[in-house]
Amino acid sequence: MNMPAADANRVLRVARPIDGLPVAEDFAVEPLPMPEIGDRELLVRTIYISIAPGVRPLLPYKGEAPDVAQGAGAGRVGGADDDVPNPTRIGIGERMRSGIVPSMSKFAGGTVGEVIQSRHPDYAPGDFVFGGRYCQLYEAIHGDASIKLDPAQLPIEADLGLLGRSAFTGWCGYRRVADPKAGETIVVSSAAGAVGMMVVQLAKREGLDVIGIASGASKCDFVQTLGARACIDRKAEDAGAALDRLAPAGVDIYFDNAGGFLQRPVFDRLKPFGRLIVCGMAAEYGGAEQSVLPTGTILGKRLRVQGFVVLDYEDDYPAFREEVVRLWREGSLAYRQQVYHGLEEVPQALADCLSGQSGGGKLLVQVSPDTSVGGRGP
Ligand SMILES: NC(=O)c1ccc[n+]([C@@H]2O[C@H](COP(=O)([O-])OP(=O)(O)OC[C@H]3O[C@@H](n4cnc5c(N)ncnc54)[C@H](OP(=O)(O)O)[C@@H]3O)[C@@H](O)[C@H]2O)c1
Missing domain, CATH: 3.40.50.720 (NAD(P)-binding Rossmann-like Domain)
Structure with a gap:
């Protein structure tokens, strides 16, 4: 498994308060240092990011926030602190989340990707995992809060759709x-x-x-x-x-x-x-x-x-x-998905999800090649 170049990482950050539906200018794609992984952690190349409407109330509102945002709980808006995320708010300057609540729960994640480096005994480079929390190309995630995927059983993105x-x-x-x-x-x-x-x-x-x-x-x-x-x-x-x-x-x-x-x-x-x-x-x-x-x-x-x-x-x-x-496996469950491409498309995908301007089904953003099926995609 080749290690990525030190400058290969990118992240989507919230750039300003958002007026109604999100637009591209509300966010910025920026370089991010390649994460160093600690004990039991994995360096993961993100492949698919889940888009969920429930992330909107966590984002800063331009003007008064609707009742739904108050319901999410009190919290700060505007501080940039990547290390101690407030589960009920994503402030200006902070990383856009894929999962809604960062935690050690195995189902809190919102991305699937490929393990590049592992310091966890249950994972090796080349494994596919569910469990990234952020909209970024490479992420350090905890192996104990991730799920190893078997692409022979189900497409890896099914863990964001059918099993998401x-x-x-x-x-x-x-x-x-x-x-x-x-x-x-x-x-x-x-x-x-x-x-x-x-x-x-x-x-x-x-x-x-x-x-x-x-x-x-x-x-x-x-x-x-x-x-x-x-x-x-x-x-x-x-x-x-x-x-x-x-x-x-x-x-x-x-x-x-x-x-x-x-x-x-x-x-x-x-x-x-x-x-x-x-x-x-x-x-x-x-x-x-x-x-x-x-x-x-x-x-x-x-x-x-x-x-x-x-x-x-x-x-x-x-x-x-x-x-x-x-x-x-019995063939008695169907699902549909629509795939956008690139970190830059996350705001549009979220807007389409919120408004219903999509083809229906689960909306995903693909940000790097899907090596589980021979490298299709960007
Ligand atoms: N309680 C929980 O723990 C929990 C956890 C996850 C998600 N959720 C919530 O579950 C709901 C569905 O989530 P999802 O991920 O499956 O999203 P989704 O249904 O894929 O996307 C939201 C849909 O809402 C519909 N919509 C938008 N504006 C509307 C309007 N003005 N009037 C009526 N319908 C409108 C649109 O569908 P159409 O245009 O086709 O009508 C849109 O596609 C969301 O509200 C989400 O926040 C709750």
């Missing part, structure tokens, strides 16, 4: 929070996204009547291929009127990934003992929309109209992996 934290979030929300029962009607917003894809498929498999919500005919078609009986195109149709037509008896579970203006019409159609599962509020992160309910507070305080946070379910991660890999 978003998919795990969908699994936890469905399995541990929603209390679903066969025959019930479940509505899933952002149904073509990384969380939604998982919820739609699990619910369909288990005999629920699934109605998705997404934007655009192509994503709605995709949601129906996943098993939804119908998918409401939120940009073409009034969601309330569509639900009156599609589910006149009402809705048992609203698995809400979007919050915002979409929430109330579905909430109003919940049956007695219905459940509003507040998973996320992608419509609110940029500050353009608000729910009539304080969704950031519902999620952050885990109130029942039930919010949940995937970090509370770490013990379930092995069960999730086992089930999803089994379903994937």
Whole structure:
């Protein structure tokens, strides 16, 4: 394994407060010294970076931050301190994160890459790992907080998509929070996204009547291929009127990934003992929309109209992996991904993810060749 040149590393840093959706000028790609690795650490060449909408509330807002950002907890904005990251904020000058919460959790990461150098007994150069936390080309990561990947079993990027934290979030929300029962009607917003894809498929498999919500005919078609009986195109149709037509008896579970203006019409159609599962509020992160309910507070305080946070379910991660890999091998689970290229494209990918201006599925950014499949990509 050739060591990279000492000046080969690059990082994406936050350059200024962000007004709504991120643009390229809100960030800067800068040189970064090649990390020195300590005991049990790995030097990893990043290949794919996960894009997740939940990183937006951590970024500095231009003007007043929406309620969702307050829900993430108090913290500083503006300090540059790479060594002691504040899990609830990414300040100006700090490194852009891929994973949302840097920690020793095995599922906190947001990149997959190739081990270049190892000081951990379980890893060797040439291994592929999940577990980088930042948008940078080379990263020192702790072997104990990483997962070794087997490219012969699954594509390495599957650990950001099919097995990524978003998919795990969908699994936890469905399995541990929603209390679903066969025959019930479940509505899933952002149904073509990384969380939604998982919820739609699990619910369909288990005999629920699934109605998705997404934007655009192509994503709605995709949601129906996943098993939804119908998918409401939120940009073409009034969601309330569509639900009156599609589910006149009402809705048992609203698995809400979007919050915002979409929430109330579905909430109003919940049956007695219905459940509003507040998973996320992608419509609110940029500050353009608000729910009539304080969704950031519902999620952050885990109130029942039930919010949940995937970090509370770490013990379930092995069960999730086992089930999803089994379903994937059986050919009974689908997923979609869209790949952007280069650190410079991270802001655009995040904006597309937040707004829904993407082809659906999990969004990734590839920043170096994928040597697990013979070096495809940049
Ligand atoms: N609770 C937790 O622990 C936890 C953990 C991870 C993620 N999450 C949350 O789960 C949600 C889904 O995450 P993901 O990674 O799978 O993202 P995603 O669904 O791939 O991306 C967000 C989607 O939200 C939809 N959206 C954007 N603006 C909207 C609006 N104004 N009204 C309605 N829908 C809008 C868009 O889909 P369409 O355009 O197709 O509608 C967009 O693609 C996010 O809110 C995320 O923050 C929660």
